[in-house]
Amino acid sequence: MKYYLETYGCQMNKAESSALEEILREKAWEQGPADDADLILVNTCTVRATAENRAWGRIAQFAAGKKDYGYSIAIVGCMAEQYKETMKERVPEIDYVVGTYQKQSFGLLLDQIQAGTHYNILDDKPVFQFSKTYHEPGAFRDFVPIMHGCNNFCTYCIVPYVRGREVSRAPADILSELDTLEDLGVREITLLGQNVNSYSWQDGAQALDFPALLRLIAAHLHERHYAKGNAAAQDGIGWIRFLTSHPKDLSPDLIDVLATEPLFCKHVHLCVQSGSDRILALMNRKYTREYFLDLVGRMKASIPGLSLSTDILVGFPGETEEDLDQTLDVMRRVEFAYSFMYHFNPREGTSAVNLPGKVPDKVKKARLAKVIALQKETTGALMRERIGCTDQVLIEGQSKKSSKELVARTARDEMVVFRGDASRIGQFAKVRLAGISGNTFKAEELHE
Ligand code: SF4
Structure with missing residues (x-):
């Protein structure tokens, strides 16, 4: 079984998407493109009207593609909580609306999709539970x-x-x-x-x-x-x-x-x-x-x-x-x-x-x-x-501009780039801040 996931909104939503993906992996679901997915998952945000409008736009696109690709559509996150009673009236192609307090039923819902039966998650008694882990594979x-x-x-x-x-x-x-x-x-x-x-x-x-x-x-x-x-x-x-x-x-x-x-x-x-x-x-x-x-x-x-x-x-x-x-x-x-x-x-x-x-x-x-x-x-x-200060950084990845440069962040949440190779990603390093380019420091690594 394959899923396609889109996430809108804050870090909390991103963490919650990671938790949902953990459950999907446990049940041997694989990530895939939307046109090859059995399940489209949209993790929504309702804090700003712009985020909500974007999500409604994407949901309409997925609804339009449903008859061609045959996937199920599940909406999770804050919009699912806010509009849980009316969402399916607005977009009848939506199969599942999983409110913030119904995430504990997500695994059960996957089992039902796999078995080809329909599970009405709205029948579940709402209760909030933290997930076991919110880890994103490979993340440091x-x-x-x-x-x-x-x-x-x-x-x-x-x-x-x-x-x-x-x-x-x-x-x-x-x-x-x-x-x-x-x-x-x-x-x-x-x-x-x-x-x-x-x-x-x-x-x-x-x-x-x-x-x-x-x-x-x-x-x-x-x-x-x-x-x-x-x-x-x-x-x-x-x-x-x-x-x-x-x-x-x-x-x-x-x-x-x-x-x-x-x-x-x-x-x-x-x-x-x-x-x-x-x-x-x-x-x-x-x-x-x-x-x-x-x-x-x-x-x-x-x-x-x-x-x-x-x-x-x-x-x-x-x-x-x-x-x-x-x-x-x-x-x-x-x-x-x-x-x-x-x-x-x-x-x-x-x-x-x-x-x-x-x-x-x-x-x-x-x-x-x-x-x-x-x-x-x-x-x-x-x-x-x-400029001129030395500081510790955590190396996040390679610079988009040059494969010879690394992007890192200080404990003060400042972006830093300096020369180095990709084997260092995920490690701490000590640097001297030498210059500024836009909102990023140019630095040189100090080897002690
Ligand atoms: S009501 Fe909203 S803005 Fe105020 S503290 Fe809570 S989450 Fe933050």
Whole structure:
């Protein structure tokens, strides 16, 4: 049996696609082109209207090809959750709609397709389960989901409605997946959650928050590396990152872990969204600009070499030029290494849709251009300051421009290229940053 998979959206969706592919492999399904597949799988995203429209477009194309190629069509992910009752009415060629809480039935569904019988997954009682592993074969950088869902209800965001309330993954399962990944040669892990800072596990006497989970992971890996006679982690997991951090839940204890434990990369993606208290309140972000700036000040003072990135949303209903100035001011003060910048697009089903004071499209675009220009300036200045520094990098692959060059990334999430051969891919190296080309450092490797 063959499958064809397309994935839209965030890292969480990519990790979940890897988990689905693991189940497909276990059941001896092979990957193939769409016109030769028994099953078309579309893992969808509904966070932005553009991602949703693209997915609807692709689903329509697959539906049109169904009579020629005879495949089944299964839709998974956030759109499947949001439209699970109506999706088949809109596109009758869809065979299966697998909501976020029905993934546990995916293996059963494959068995039914193989047997040529129809399985109605909507009959299953929805329940969320983490997959055993989210590993992508051959990868040396992997995502490990530690949480699912979100309790925050930012007024512009659909996530709490399609992914439900927060569920934390059992620490024993997280450690067990890390062991498996390390044995498979994985060198870098990104712990994933909509808001990792609110990770919370309670099992009898054992209670863990996010900093405690990080300490547990660090102690576990150090013990493992030590037992293998490899205290420096040169052959095992050497770096751990996490995504995404809500500022309101980033605790002093987490700052302490980042300041003291070398396993965790000194780069934090801390979503500010706006620098205006009025807009932050309308967004229901539950912090103020003063709180955010104070938090950043404490983090920078405690964590040497820290780099920060963020998300910025402009053109929110009611946003004035003064509000935008406040956002630009926060950007100047914090000096984010990079930002994901976007303008407000109403998402059906969220409360921001009904807020008054819509900002005209032309104005939204002009404001977005302003934040992009400032970010470009800041990124350039921060990069110039780094010329001459030495740093450790993890080698990701060969450069697209030259087979003699390698592409690597620092712990601060900076892209670096330097001369080297492909046998080094997946290894750590020490480099000196020598120049800049666009958003990438040119470097030379240091051999000690
Ligand atoms: S914290 Fe806010 S923006 Fe992030 S997933 Fe939750 S509701 Fe959405």
